[in-house]
Amino acid sequence: MTKKRELLILITNDDGIKAKGLKSLVNVVKPLGKIVVVSPFEVHSGMSHAITVKVPLRVKKTREEHNLTVYGCNGTPVDCVKLAFNQILPRKPDLLVAGINHGSNAAASIFYSGTMAAALEGCINEIPSVGISLVSHNPDADLSATEFYSKLIIEKIIENGLPKSICLNVNVPKISLEKIAGIKVCRQTKGYWQEEFEKRTDPQGNKYFWLTGKFHNSEPEAHDTDEWALDNNYVSIVPIQVDLTSYHTMREIKNWNFT
Amino acid sequence: MTKKRELLILITNDDGIKAKGLKSLVNVVKPLGKIVVVSPFEVHSGMSHAITVKVPLRVKKTREEHNLTVYGCNGTPVDCVKLAFNQILPRKPDLLVAGINHGSNAAASIFYSGTMAAALEGCINEIPSVGISLVSHNPDADLSATEFYSKLIIEKIIENGLPKSICLNVNVPKISLEKIAGIKVCRQTKGYWQEEFEKRTDPQGNKYFWLTGKFHNSEPEAHDTDEWALDNNYVSIVPIQVDLTSYHTMREIKNWNFT
Numbered sequence: 001m002t003k004k005r006e007l008l009i010l011i012t013n014d015d016g017i018k019a020k021g022l023k024s025l026v027n028v029v030k031p032l033g034k035i036v037v038v039s040p041f042e043v044h045s046g047m048s049h050a051i052t053v054k055v056p057l058r059v060k061k062t063r064e065e066h067n068l069t070v071y072g073c074n075g076t077p078v079d080c081v082k083l084a085f086n087q088i089l090p091r092k093p094d095l096l097v098a099g100i101n102h103g104s105n106a107a108a109s110i111f112y113s114g115t116m117a118a119a120l121e122g123c124i125n126e127i128p129s130v131g132i133s134l135v136s137h138n139p140d141a142d143l144s145a146t147e148f149y150s151k152l153i154i155e156k157i158i159e160n161g162l163p164k165s166i167c168l169n170v171n172v173p174k175i176s177l178e179k180i181a182g183i184k185v186c187r188q189t190k191g192y193w194q195e196e197f198e199k200r201t202d203p204q205g206n207k208y209f210w211l212t213g214k215f216h217n218s219e220p221e222a223h224d225t226d227e228w229a230l231d232n233n234y235v236s237i238v239p240i241q242v243d244l245t246s247y248h249t250m251r252e253i254k255n256w257n258f259t
Numbered sequence: 260m261t262k263k264r265e266l267l268i269l270i271t272n273d274d275g276i277k278a279k280g281l282k283s284l285v286n287v288v289k290p291l292g293k294i295v296v297v298s299p300f301e302v303h304s305g306m307s308h309a310i311t312v313k314v315p316l317r318v319k320k321t322r323e324e325h326n327l328t329v330y331g332c333n334g335t336p337v338d339c340v341k342l343a344f345n346q347i348l349p350r351k352p353d354l355l356v357a358g359i360n361h362g363s364n365a366a367a368s369i370f371y372s373g374t375m376a377a378a379l380e381g382c383i384n385e386i387p388s389v390g391i392s393l394v395s396h397n398p399d400a401d402l403s404a405t406e407f408y409s410k411l412i413i414e415k416i417i418e419n420g421l422p423k424s425i426c427l428n429v430n431v432p433k434i435s436l437e438k439i440a441g442i443k444v445c446r447q448t449k450g451y452w453q454e455e456f457e458k459r460t461d462p463q464g465n466k467y468f469w470l471t472g473k474f475h476n477s478e479p480e481a482h483d484t485d486e487w488a489l490d491n492n493y494v495s496i497v498p499i500q501v502d503l504t505s506y507h508t509m510r511e512i513k514n515w516n517f518t
Contacts, residue, residue, distance in 0.1 A: 045312060046309060046310040046311070046312045047307075047309050048306075048307040048308035048309045048310070048337075048376065049307035049308060049370045049371055050305060050306050050307045050309040050371075051305040051307070051371055051470060052305070052470060053304060053305045053470055056459070056467035056468060056469055057456075057467060057468040057469070057470060058465070058466075058467050058468075059466075059468070078307075078371075079470065082452075082454050082456075082470065083456065083468065085454070086454045086455075086456055087456055087458075087468065108383050108501070110503060111308045111376070111379060111380075111383065112308055112309075112310055112337075117307065117370070120370060121370075124367050124370065124451045125451050126451075152517060153517075156515045156517065159515075160515055162508075163505075163507075163508055163511065165449070166505050166508045168512075182517070183517045185509050185512045185513045186509070187502070187504040187506065187509065188502050188503055188504045190424070190502070192383045192384050192385075193341075193383075195341050195344070195345045196345075197316075197341075197342065197345055197346055199346075200315070206317065207317075207318075208315035208316060208317050209315060209316040209317075209318070209342065209346065210315055210316070211310060211311060211312055211316060211338065211341065237512060238503075238504055238509075239504065239505040239508035239509055239511075239512055240503045240504065240505065241503060241504070241505040241508075242367070243446070243447055243449070244369060244447055244497075244499045244500055244503070245446040245447045245497055245498065245499070245500070246422075246425050246498040246499065246500040247446065248422075249421075249422055249425045249498035249500075250444050250445070250446065250497075250498055252422065252498075253427075253444045253496060253498055254444045256415045256419055258411060258412075258415065258441070258442045
């Protein structure tokens with residue numbers, strides 16, 4: 001019995017079906033099993049866990065070859081995952097991989113990320129799931145180091161499994177393979193995006209804003225965070241949980257007297 | 260020195276600026292301080308933590324009276340919060356309240372919710388934040404019980420504060436005030452949405468899907484969850500954390516041999 005023949009792997013992303021990162025990921029996973037890609041037709045960066053309820057969803061098969069079928073969808077990354085689970089795949093997949101995202105999803109970026117939302121959606125549905133991102137927004141970025149580490153990490157997930165309700169957030173620094181120092185298992189960095197809205201005036205004299213900004217690391221000295229790992233040439237892995245409850249705070253709030 | 264004059268409270272929602280729940284919430288908080296509302300012009304349900312990067316953001320003041328200013332925005336709930344913090348408010352607000360949402364945001368719904376994303380965005384930016392929802396999608400729902408409990412809980416937050424990086428997810432059952440059994444501080448229920456895509460065919464013969472479905476509670480017997488509380492006539496409060504790291508799994512994955 002070989003694992004390879006049995007594995008059904010769902011691939012998605014948020015940079016859309018034509019992204020270099022998606023093709024790269026397909027090359028990495030193709031030797032591992034039967035691959036089904038369901039990805040947005042368009043770029044869906046910043047879409048987070050959004051679902052489409054106002055317009056109907058459409059799906060189109062765009063490619064079919066031995067052990068690889070590719071579908072495009074007009075929805076968000078999470079819509080793609082839901083459609084895959086419910087309408088496209090013959091059974092629950094053994095693994096969901098989202099990426100390779102063009103841009104970091106470390107620290108608080110996880111909240112805005114369509115890639116990580118897709119991984120979380122897999123995880124909510126009890127599928128071992130991982131999101132993989134390269135810390136570069138360049139659509140033509142060199143993905144060879146990310147491919148190398150994606151393969152390593154995906155094989156480890158297949159070997160060890162993942163605990164229920166936990167998925168992985170993997171980020172790879174924008175350096176060549178030789179310069180990568182290794183893998184660090186770390187925690188999500190505390191911090192936030194400092195927005196710098198670009199204010200402009202349209203030809204009718206109305207003001208408008210473009211959202212821009214940069215990440216503020218609230219704990220630059222900490223050495224166990226994903227931002228530190230990436231800044232120090234490591235691939236970061238943060239295990240992410242679906243249960244957002246703060247149990248510590250539960251105990252605290254129970255002492256408030258609601259009367 | 261009165262607290263009332265000093266408090267600056269930011270209000271937003273995802274059902275849009277005309278929603279009954281928003282007006283209801285404004286009535287609740289108006290006696291507590293200076294209120295600024297920044298809400299989407301349109302309904303943004305299911306938008307989660309989405310941000311708008313493809314189109315410019317526009318903001319319009321739609322109402323101004325003593326201690327209340329209302330702005331509409333073409334963006335998502337999270338865009339509204341970012342714009343408020345960076346372009347609209349004179350200083351960091353003392354409190355952010357999102358809601359009153361028309362529909363439950365208990366259990367896994369938190370991931371899809373624009374209301375809770377707005378509260379999380381406040382929390383990421385270190386503002387005490389709470390999202391409030393009524394378990395009814397009826398846009399004309401009776402909000403009097405929700406108003407009563409919103410006032411009680413908001414006053415407790417003002418009195419006690421909230422720990423850093425924690426916000427509250429409040430849900431109110433769809434029953435009259437007299438029937439509510441009280442408040443339960445609880446944890447997020449384990450479960451997922453069972454999608455039932457409605458498959459249709461358009462006049463050109465092409466298939467399309469409408470996303471629909473119902474929540475599957477994976478632990479109906481547990482008595483400490485938000486779903487149980489709501490089913491048993493309690494208002495549920497779940498403290499939610501911004502740090503998604505599973506520390507337990509970190510230790511486990513460190514034992515994988517990445518070689």
